[in-house]
Amino acid sequence: MTDRRTAFITGLRDLATYFEANPNVPLPLQGITALYFPPKADDEEMRADIDHVAALLGSEIDPNDLQFGHYKTGLSFGPVRYEALAILADARARHEAANSYRDNIALT
Structure with a gap:
C-alpha cells in the first residue's frame, strides 16, 4: 500500500x-x-478512468449530472459515500468563463 493510501485509511478509522x-x-x-x-x-481519458473505477466498485455511471458535464460513479455506505468524478472540458470551460468576471464584481 502507498503511504498516501495508508494515511487516508488510517485517518478514516481514527475519525470513526x-x-x-x-x-x-x-x-x-x-x-x-x-x-x-x-x-x-481529455474527456475520453477521464471517462475511461471513471469507467475503470465503476468496474472496480461494481457501480454504474450516474446519469443525473451528465447534463452538467459531470461524469461520475460512486458507492454508498449508509451516510458515507465514495465518489469518483470527472468534470468534463465543456463544464470546466463554462465554470472558468463564469468565474472570469469574479475580480470585476464588488459586493457592497
Whole structure:
C-alpha cells in the first residue's frame, strides 16, 4: 500500500474511533463524501478512468449530472459515500468563463 493510501485509511478509522469515543461531538447532518478526481486530461481519458473505477466498485455511471458535464460513479455506505468524478472540458470551460468576471464584481 502507498503511504498516501495508508494515511487516508488510517485517518478514516481514527475519525470513526474518535466519533465513537466522543458521542457529544455533533456529526455532519448530510453525511460525508470522499471524492476522487482523475488527473486532468481529455474527456475520453477521464471517462475511461471513471469507467475503470465503476468496474472496480461494481457501480454504474450516474446519469443525473451528465447534463452538467459531470461524469461520475460512486458507492454508498449508509451516510458515507465514495465518489469518483470527472468534470468534463465543456463544464470546466463554462465554470472558468463564469468565474472570469469574479475580480470585476464588488459586493457592497
